[in-house]
Each structure stands twice: as structure tokens, then as C-alpha cells.
Amino acid sequence: MSKSVKCYLECCKSSHPKIQLPHNLPVLIGRMPELAVTDKMCSRNQLELTANCQKKYVLVKRLGANKSQINGIDIEQNKSSRLEEGHELHIVNGKYPHQIYFTDENTDTKAQKSTISSSRIQTEKADISSKESVHKRQKVTSKTKAKKAKITLKENDSPSTDSVYTFNSPDAGTLSTQKLESKNTSRIPEKHHWSQGLRASMSDAELIVLEDEKLVVIRDKFPKAKYHWLVLPKEGISSTKNLTFENIDLLQHILKVGKEIANEVTDEDIAFRFGYHAVPSMSQLHMHVISQDFNSPCFKTKKHWNSFTTDYFVNATDIIQELATDGKVQDRKKLTSLLNAPLKCHRCKELQKNIPTLKKHIQKCCIVL
Numbered sequence: 001m002s003k004s005v006k007c008y009l010e011c012c013k014s015s016h017p018k019i020q021l022p023h024n025l026p027v028l029i030g031r032m033p034e035l036a037v038t039d040k041m042c043s044r045n046q047l048e049l050t051a052n053c054q055k056k057y058v059l060v061k062r063l064g065a066n067k068s069q070i071n072g073i074d075i076e077q078n079k080s081s082r083l084e085e086g087h088e089l090h091i092v093n094g095k096y097p098h099q100i101y102f103t104d105e106n107t108d109t110k111a112q113k114s115t116i117s118s119s120r121i122q123t124e125k126a127d128i129s130s131k132e133s134v135h136k137r138q139k140v141t142s143k144t145k146a147k148k149a150k151i152t153l154k155e156n157d158s159p160s161t162d163s164v165y166t167f168n169s170p171d172a173g174t175l176s177t178q179k180l181e182s183k184n185t186s187r188i189p190e191k192h193h194w195s196q197g198l199r200a201s202m203s204d205a206e207l208i209v210l211e212d213e214k215l216v217v218i219r220d221k222f223p224k225a226k227y228h229w230l231v232l233p234k235e236g237i238s239s240t241k242n243l244t245f246e247n248i249d250l251l252q253h254i255l256k257v258g259k260e261i262a263n264e265v266t267d268e269d270i271a272f273r274f275g276y277h278a279v280p281s282m283s284q285l286h287m288h289v290i291s292q293d294f295n296s297p298c299f300k301t302k303k304h305w306n307s308f309t310t311d312y313f314v315n316a317t318d319i320i321q322e323l324a325t326d327g328k329v330q331d332r333k334k335l336t337s338l339l340n341a342p343l344k345c346h347r348c349k350e351l352q353k354n355i356p357t358l359k360k361h362i363q364k365c366c367i368v369l
């Protein structure tokens with residue numbers, strides 16, 4: 001069976017139905033009712049989005065005069081930046097957050113599909129709940145309201161300009177597939193860094209970048225990229241395993257501060273990810289803020305690479321969603337096998353022979369975009 005991968009643009013605030021981005025066809029978005037964007041600062045043709053459904057990214061070109069952001073980083077005018085799953089796209093001036101996701105299932109026939117392997121089904125089921133929880137997370141207190149609003153939205157608004165939007169009906173069952181490799185479930189402890197000394201580092205003036213009454217931001221002593229910080233709550237929480245519903249506000253604050261730090265970076269075309277390792281170290285909860293260049297002498301091993309570029313690196317937003325939906329963070333022990341997965345470029349997914357080859361490749365691969 002041939003797979004047809006589809007790409008969707010989804011509103012993080014559930015203000016409008018998701019929008020399909022066809023493969024290799026530029027779609028213009030901006031101030032328009034279909035996106036519920038009314039801000040006059042936003043051009044009608046603010047962004048041109050071109051999906052690559054094979055390699056699973058979207059090229060975002062800013063046409064409008066005012067700024068748009070990917071993960072808080074401004075997109076330069078008339079230049080293309082790469083948007084990937086898990087990234088946050090702000091359509092104008094840090095407003096109107098959106099994300100993309102890919103699915104290689106036909107939503108109409110997915111229910112009858114019995115040919116896919118059971119492990120695959122599990123992955124996808126897990127993903128439905130995480131997609132749905134995007135909306136739950138936004139309004140934890142008025143879940144039903146948000147759902148209703150989503151359903152009553154018009155399914156096929158006619159586009160206000162003659163560009164090539166494809167508006168798809170909102171279908172909560174649409175899936176985004178994640179590549180999960182679970183060849184073995186042997187547990188390899190996360191010993192990525194000095195984690196035992198993490199609490200001590202929280203009071204190391206040399207490392208502290210920022211501090212407020214709830215958290216401390218420190219530089220990672222062994223940065224795996226040009227910019228690599230850790231955000232740690234002052235409250236003694238040892239790992240994501242101990243998180244509950246009550247920590248949602250704290251985690252949102254951690255993410256917000258992490259994004260603010262990343263926002264200070266003015267390098268061109270630098271993207272950041274914010275997240276936690278799947279199998280947390282024992283001593284102290286910490287969120288990584290890491291730039292996606294991975295240009296650092298401290299990044300030396302396959303484990304380093306895979307811990308930040310596979311599903312072993314869990315987006316902070318996913319953790320928050322899980323808490324909002326389930327009141328706890330799911331067990332990801334089986335993802336430890338990903339640390340031994342073959343080396344792949346995090347952008348184009350091309351296989352790499354070894355670390356030196358990978359390092360060379362990712363430098364070129366950054367320049368292309």
C-alpha cells in the first residue's frame with residue numbers, strides 16, 4: 001500500500017479548523033477569516049508555506065512587512081525558514097501560534113485499516129490523544145465548549161484571495177505519525193551530564209543566566225549546541241515522573257522563560273527546541289533550551305545526538321499536554337532504545353556514517369535553508 005503523507009497547519013488556540021498544506025504547492029496565509037487573523041499588522045499575504053510531505057517539513061517564506069516567528073525566532077523577509085513538527089509558528093509579532101503535523105493515514109479509511117502492525121496502531125492511538133489534548137490544554141476548564149466551537153466551524157470557507165489554500169474539514173481523528181523505533185526495551189540510564197550535581201549548579205553564580213522566585217536558568221556545562229540552557233524549578237521535583245496536574249502552571253512558566261531566553265538570541269536562522277529527555281535523570285527536573293545547530297565540541301557521541309534529535313527528546317508542550325489530559329507524564333522507558341538508533345540528520349533525515357560525517361553534513365544542511 002502506498003502511503004500518502006499529508007501535512008496540516010493547526011491553530012494552537014483552536015480558533016479555526018486545520019488547514020491542509022499540499023505537497024510542494026505554495027499556500028499563502030495571512031490576515032484572513034479562515035485563520036481568524038484580524039491584526040492589521042499582518043499582511044493578507046504574510047507567509048508563503050510550502051510543505052515537503054516526503055521529508056516532513058514546511059518552508060516558510062515571509063512576504064509581509066511585519067515579523068513572523070518560528071520558535072520565537074524572527075523569520076527574515078523574503079527568506080525561507082524550515083518549520084518542523086513540534087515547532088511553533090507565530091504568524092505575526094508573536095501572535096497567532098500554529099503548528100504543523102504530518103499524517104500518512106487517509107483519515108476516512110483509517111478505521112478499517114487492519115494491515116498496519118500493532119505497534120504502529122499504538123503509536124497512532126497515542127498520537128490521537130496528544131492531538132486532541134492540544135485543544136484540551138488551551139482551555140482545560142472549558143473542554144466541552146472548545147470542542148463544540150471546533151465542530152461548528154464552517155468546513156469549507158472560501159478563500160478570500162485566489163491563492164491555493166486547501167481547507168480541510170476539522171477531523172479530530174486525523175493522525176500525525178511519529179517514528180518510534182522500539183527494537184528492544186533494554187534500559188540505558190540517561191547519564192548525559194553531571195546530573196547529580198545539578199542542584200548544586202543551580203546556585204553556581206558562574207552558570208546562572210536568570211532567576212526568578214520559581215526557577216533558575218543555567219548554562220549547560222557541556223553544551224551540545226551553540227546555545228544550550230537548562231531551566232530548573234526551585235521546587236524540589238526530581239523528574240517528569242513526579243509531575244501532576246498541579247505542576248502545569250509551573251511547566252508553562254518554565255517554557256515561557258525558556259522561550260524568552262531563546263528570544264534574546266539574534267543569530268540569523270537559528271531555531272530552538274524546548275524539551276525534556278524521555279527517561280529523566282534522577283536528581284532534578286530540567287528543561288533543555290537548545291539551538292538546533294548542534295555546533296559544539298561537547299557533542300561527541302551517538303547518544304548525545306539521539307537524545308536531542310529523536311523522540312527521546314520530548315517537547316515541553318507535549319509534557320504539558322499530557323499533564324492536562326492525564327494528570328501525569330507517560331512512561332517512555334522503551335524509548336531508550338532510540339539512543340542507539342542509526343545517526344540521521346535532524347533536518348533532511350539522511351543517514352550518516354559517523355559523528356564526523358554527521359557534523360559536516362549538518363553544517364551544510366543548515367546553509368541550504
Ligand SMILES: [Zn+2]
Nearest residue numbers: 192277286288
Ligand atoms: Zn537532560
Ligand SMILES: [Zn+2]
Nearest residue numbers: 345347348365
Ligand atoms: Zn540534512
